[in-house]
Amino acid sequence: MIFDPILDLFRGEAITTPPLDGAFRANTALDDAPVFATLPEVDNLCLHRGRVLASSGSGLYALAGDADPALIETFPAPVSALASSGDELAVGLANGTLIENNTPVALHHDITCITALAYAPDGTLWLANGSDKYGPGDWVRDLMEKNASGSVWRRAPGDGFERMAGDLAWPYGVLPDAAGATVSESWRHRLVRVEGGGARPAFPNLPGYPARLSRCADGGAWLTLFAPRNRLIELVLQETHYRYDMMASVPREFWIAPALSSGTSFLEPLQCGGIRIMGVHKAWAPSRSYGLAVRLDAAMEPQVSLHSRANGRRHGTCSAIEVAGEVLVASRGGGVVLAPEAGEAK
Amino acid sequence: MMEPVVRMQQVTKVYRSVPAVKDVDFDLMRGEIHALVGENGAGKSTLTKVMAGVVEATSGKMYYHGKEASFTTPSEALRAGIAMVFQETSLVPSMTVAQNLYLGSEAFINRLRGTYISAQQFLQSLNFAVDPTAMVETLGAAKRQMVEIARAVHHKAEVIIFDEPTASLTPEEKRHFFALLHRLKNDGVSIVFISHALEEALMISDRITVLRDGELVASGPTAEFDRDKIIAAMVGRTLSGALYGSQGQRRVRKPGHKVLSVQDISMGSMVRNTSFSVFEGQITGIFGLIGSGRTETFKIVSGIFKRDFLRGGQITLDDRPVRYYTPAEAVGGGIVYVTEDRKSEGFFETMTIGENFLGGHLASRQGGGWLVRTSTMRGLAEEWTGRLNIKAINPDARVVELSGGNQQKVVIGMGLIQKPRIVIFDEPTRGVDVAAIAEIHQILSELADAGLAVVMISSYLPEVMNLSDRILVCRQGRIVEELSPGEATEEKIMYAAVH
Numbered sequence: 001m002i003f004d005p006i007l008d009l010f011r012g013e014a015i016t017t018p019p020l021d022g023a024f025r026a027n028t029a030l031d032d033a034p035v036f037a038t039l040p041e042v043d044n045l046c047l048h049r050g051r052v053l054a055s056s057g058s059g060l061y062a063l064a065g066d067a068d069p070a071l072i073e074t075f076p077a078p079v080s081a082l083a084s085s086g087d088e089l090a091v092g093l094a095n096g097t098l099i100e101n102n103t104p105v106a107l108h109h110d111i112t113c114i115t116a117l118a119y120a121p122d123g124t125l126w127l128a129n130g131s132d133k134y135g136p137g138d139w140v141r142d143l144m145e146k147n148a149s150g151s152v153w154r155r156a157p158g159d160g161f162e163r164m165a166g167d168l169a170w171p172y173g174v175l176p177d178a179a180g181a182t183v184s185e186s187w188r189h190r191l192v193r194v195e196g197g198g199a200r201p202a203f204p205n206l207p208g209y210p211a212r213l214s215r216c217a218d219g220g221a222w223l224t225l226f227a228p229r230n231r232l233i234e235l236v237l238q239e240t241h242y243r244y245d246m247m248a249s250v251p252r253e254f255w256i257a258p259a260l261s262s263g264t265s266f267l268e269p270l271q272c273g274g275i276r277i278m279g280v281h282k283a284w285a286p287s288r289s290y291g292l293a294v295r296l297d298a299a300m301e302p303q304v305s306l307h308s309r310a311n312g313r314r315h316g317t318c319s320a321i322e323v324a325g326e327v328l329v330a331s332r333g334g335g336v337v338l339a340p341e342a343g344e345a346k
Numbered sequence: 347m348m349e350p351v352v353r354m355q356q357v358t359k360v361y362r363s364v365p366a367v368k369d370v371d372f373d374l375m376r377g378e379i380h381a382l383v384g385e386n387g388a389g390k391s392t393l394t395k396v397m398a399g400v401v402e403a404t405s406g407k408m409y410y411h412g413k414e415a416s417f418t419t420p421s422e423a424l425r426a427g428i429a430m431v432f433q434e435t436s437l438v439p440s441m442t443v444a445q446n447l448y449l450g451s452e453a454f455i456n457r458l459r460g461t462y463i464s465a466q467q468f469l470q471s472l473n474f475a476v477d478p479t480a481m482v483e484t485l486g487a488a489k490r491q492m493v494e495i496a497r498a499v500h501h502k503a504e505v506i507i508f509d510e511p512t513a514s515l516t517p518e519e520k521r522h523f524f525a526l527l528h529r530l531k532n533d534g535v536s537i538v539f540i541s542h543a544l545e546e547a548l549m550i551s552d553r554i555t556v557l558r559d560g561e562l563v564a565s566g567p568t569a570e571f572d573r574d575k576i577i578a579a580m581v582g583r584t585l586s587g588a589l590y591g592s593q594g595q596r597r598v599r600k601p602g603h604k605v606l607s608v609q610d611i612s613m614g615s616m617v618r619n620t621s622f623s624v625f626e627g628q629i630t631g632i633f634g635l636i637g638s639g640r641t642e643t644f645k646i647v648s649g650i651f652k653r654d655f656l657r658g659g660q661i662t663l664d665d666r667p668v669r670y671y672t673p674a675e676a677v678g679g680g681i682v683y684v685t686e687d688r689k690s691e692g693f694f695e696t697m698t699i700g701e702n703f704l705g706g707h708l709a710s711r712q713g714g715g716w717l718v719r720t721s722t723m724r725g726l727a728e729e730w731t732g733r734l735n736i737k738a739i740n741p742d743a744r745v746v747e748l749s750g751g752n753q754q755k756v757v758i759g760m761g762l763i764q765k766p767r768i769v770i771f772d773e774p775t776r777g778v779d780v781a782a783i784a785e786i787h788q789i790l791s792e793l794a795d796a797g798l799a800v801v802m803i804s805s806y807l808p809e810v811m812n813l814s815d816r817i818l819v820c821r822q823g824r825i826v827e828e829l830s831p832g833e834a835t836e837e838k839i840m841y842a843a844v845h
Contacts, residue, residue: 017621018607025830
């Protein structure tokens, strides 16, 4: 016993993942939610001139709850980010192109991976550049290589883009305000505050990989998390040689890594007793994919969350927006836009 | 008419001028299961202890097979054919199961292998899955209880008294136990069955006798009783509503500050990567089957067990990582664990209530040094006896002389006296009568209302469902599910606990 303080030095840092409790308490709100629209690989949502827009592949669609999605425009590359403010509509493409009001915008040569766009109230455009090594479609590889080469940029009206923060581990959501912006940093499972050149942690240790942020009318925000953290993936992320062997020899869809959807192939990792017992798909199984949208208050503290659990299908939630007091959540893994009752999760 | 095997007439037992049992008449017929029910302190244990020679009656007579009998020791009663299985096990922890089974009946020369084979056959005949070569100290409470029961059966007694035999058994083990009772009954063995689980008494017994405050208040065939009638006889009022009121009427407390966060703690195969948080101002109910690792998890939190050396997870108290090596350190951090095994771990049974409270006071390092004033001890005893409504014959009563419910209150008091922020109650109402259950539930609720973080580990679903503000379900060493009281049903909880 008396040696314990000395032995502590050799115990090594524990790999831990935070529990889904408190504001993150698991529920079935996303799985129970009515479908607002069905759109394969639906990714980013935004509200433009009173219409709900959604990106899917290289197409931009207008959504209405009572009609099929209407294709508005097709781009030469998959759409990786959307933002709107008044009449402005910014579309980021996976090839590193930014199109604003149908006009390509010249970007700094370091911006190659646009993962999120957002307009500040004063018209400033904020841009998240996920990585300087890979495009938005290669996010799994970026995670497995444990890169932290992302950056956040800002363009004031009539000005050029300026780098606000660098060395970020896949910034995937940006929420500007008068003083700066809150950014979701996926690989570090946290929100950071970007102000005056630099990033500082704002909400650490999220239970999953955070994606996009969007503003609510009351000053709060919706944050989506597209995949859960689990012990196995955390372990793989610590085992460098194993990880590189896996990347070299195993098809990418079967890596032990987060996913936007899972359970579609018997070759996937994390099966057997971990997922099912006696044919029962366990809701609390340590799955690779998950659906989670979190309501944050104005101080960016989680208030309530909406879940699609391991036994659900509405996973890979990459975007949520508030429309006339109601929330819409895009489940990329499930290929649907959902209109859950946020109050149910309380 | 058939002659009773045991007949007790006008039996009175007085402790320090206070009668524990007063003028009780009790008959036990051959081949019957006779349930004895009553609140803690009603005199059930005292009456059966007189029968089994553990204590001598102050007055009254006992007839065994029609002849007047008075046993002065348990061994004398056992030789005559009366065995008692105690609520708290009386096994020798440092001996194997087989050695305990044959304790007192060994031959001059014993062949250990033969003893084990014989014990194995005997345990299998009872459908008890217990390894005869296992040391008793390594067994859980349920298996110890099985060994205790097997030992009584092994003595081929004509009368067996079971005091709360099912408290620590799983539903499956209970089924085996009840089948065993029927077998014994068919073999002509007379059984006294003391239980607080009234449904069990109603299901298994042929006759029921109800005691209240040491007096017999009702006795008759089981068919004449139902749950409400028994409770009314036991306490003189209907407690069902007070105990387990409908969920719609209760208020669910909102979570306060997250005081404790446990992330991926592991301990061998018993606790495996379990994560959860505990919030102030709430009762966090923990449900799990026996062996699910719930007790072990919270013993790690409270410094009794140590988590794995490498990658054993992390515990944070107020966002500050902590690793407790002893319970005293956890107490210093404001975490108190109220044990499920009160006799072994909860109190000093031969000390007085005041001395026990003083022990708790000193453990919290609030005592102020080695010298202790008697007035401090008396003050503590008076204060906490009143606050917890502990019923004792006199203030200097030893804890061993108290009823199960009052003993439990002493254990709770010893914990609360340490001024904790997080109180972990492990099976707080196990082996406690219905009136004391209500009082203990009230204590838990008041603690949560006062802003403490209360954790309640329980095997009893209605208790978990009706008292908890959030319900965590443990399975195979891991918290697998969290349910709110509004959505929780017995089926949902059991589903998570089993799958």
